[in-house]
Amino acid sequence: MEYEFAPLEGITGPEFRRVHHRFFPGVDRYFTPFLSPTQHHVFPSRELRQVLPEENQGLTVVPQILTKNAGDFLWAAGELAAMGYSEVNLNLGCPSGTVTAKGKGAGFLADLAGLTQFFDEVFEKAPVAVSVKTRLGMVEAEEFEPLLLLFCRYPIARLTVHPRVREDHYKHPVRLEAFDRFLPRCTLPVCFNGGVTAVDQCRRLQARWPKVEAFMIGRGLLADPALIRRLKGGPPAGxxxxxxxxxxxxxxxxxxxxxxxxxxxxxxxxxxxxxxxxxxxxxxxxxxxxxxxxxxxxxxxxxxxxxxxxxxxxxxxx
Ligand SMILES: Cc1cc2nc3c(=O)[nH]c(=O)nc-3n(C[C@H](O)[C@H](O)[C@H](O)COP(=O)(O)O)c2cc1C
Structure with a gap:
């Protein structure tokens, strides 16, 4: 089982990741908060710091990208490949109104034709592996039916599912039953994300979904920085x-x-x-x-x- 530290904009920047890794090593992969490439094809200095190799020494980091433009995604993926990254992650989950109004993040989930075009181009040309972090849809979980069929047509390195819809934001209970329903139909490597805060609870979810190969944890790890160490059999934080x-x-x-x-x-x-x-x-x-x-x-x-x-x-x- 792999354990990943979820991206948390404004919190899990390079300082946080380095200090966390120093005191609580054992996280298999840290994800950067999203980078938003624009048509200008330069990373602003704040975004560059997230991914500079010297800021991330000794950690396994996956940069995350938020865009609906395949050209901008491929430009960013190329820059990141040149820095030595072997995988980039696409954000299809951000629920923020300013993001979804532009058809990005969870907003992209409402545009199946646009997503198809995007993936066709990205998977034809991407210089690195591409993973995806997604919600179930914008308004209701049933939207995931066609989305999952679409995802499964592409060689997505890992599909991280946060089983909420955009309208749930981060409050509505995680939709575990919807995840139950969709998991058997997923032919991609799957990671579960959402609401994990305790060891026993995580173990129960692992027994419920043996097919899930990774758990991504966000706020539960901010609350208990030793949670992944404990999940790997280590001691709690003193x-x-x-x-x-x-x-x-x-x-x-x-x-x-x-x-x-x-x-x-x-x-x-x-x-x-x-x-x-x-x-x-x-x-x-x-x-x-x-x-x-x-x-x-x-x-x-x-x-x-x-x-x-x-x-x-x-x-x-x-
Ligand atoms: C303050 C905050 C910032 C977040 N920033 C990002 C982000 O940059 N990219 C992303 O994919 N998800 C982001 N998320 C979502 C988390 O990665 C995660 O999917 C969500 O918190 C559910 O997981 P958890 O219950 O383990 O925290 C953010 C969530 C919060 C609360």
Whole structure:
């Protein structure tokens, strides 16, 4: 079984991936948040940093691309191949209104003819393997019927299915029954993604779908950075270890942004999830939200690590 770290825009950038790998090695593949190539065929510096080999040393990284234009996709895939990547991933899941309105991300799922043309060209010319991360459709799960037939006509390296539709965003319960129905008909290597937060729960899903060759985990890994290590038989995160992970990330962000305030802002994004691993976190919610500078933030974090017991499994509240 392989375990992958899902792309999370704004959180799982290069600093995060490096620090996570240093403290909790064992993730088989990290996916970058999506890059959006345009007709100008240059990566803006923010996107370039995501994929520069020196930013990703020692990690296995798959760059993700968000576009509906085969030419732009192939340009990006060519640049990434030249940097040494052997696979790129197509984003067919982003639910954001600004993305779907342009027919990209989950919005592309509504255009079967466009997708067919896109894949015809991409699979004829791609210099690297192409995998796909998809939702079930825009509005209802039945849309996946023709989509799956379409996907299975191409040599997609791995089809990662997040069994929600666009209108579910990230809230609606993951549609496990729909995944049950479609899985037997999928002839591609499959990865499941969505809602995994605990070891036993993941084991039950693995027993339910022996055909699934990989699990991709996002927010569950932000809440419990040791989740993949535990799934591979290793120990849970210890308090000291978690504190060291936190401190290395915070220091890394301070260095990267040259601004403690920016670093605090980014750390708070992580705490939206990490707090779920601590029992009795509630009294610290407000102080954490209000902490506007380094010293205030560091004081709240020290109090949390001093007073809140670690849970065995994170208790998701997202
Ligand atoms: C803040 C945030 C940012 C995300 N950014 C991306 C992204 O860049 N590309 C992508 O394919 N999915 C993105 N996702 C979706 C996740 O990769 C994943 O599919 C989703 O969170 C469900 O998995 P999980 O329940 O394990 O988190 C994002 C989700 C969140 C909450």
């Amino acid at each position: 308090r000291e270890e978690l504190r060291a992970f936190h401190d290395a990330l915070y220091t890394g962000y301070c260095r990267r942004f040259q601004s403690t305030k920016q670093a605090v802002y980014h750390m708070k994004e992580l705490w939206r999830y990490l707090r779920c691993l601590f029992d009795g976190f509630d009294p610290y919610l407000r102080p954490l939200r209000k902490a506007a500078d380094g010293p205030a933030y560091e004081a709240v974090v020290s109090a949390v690590f001093r007073s809140c017991p670690l849970r065995t499994d994170a208790l998701p509240d997202w």
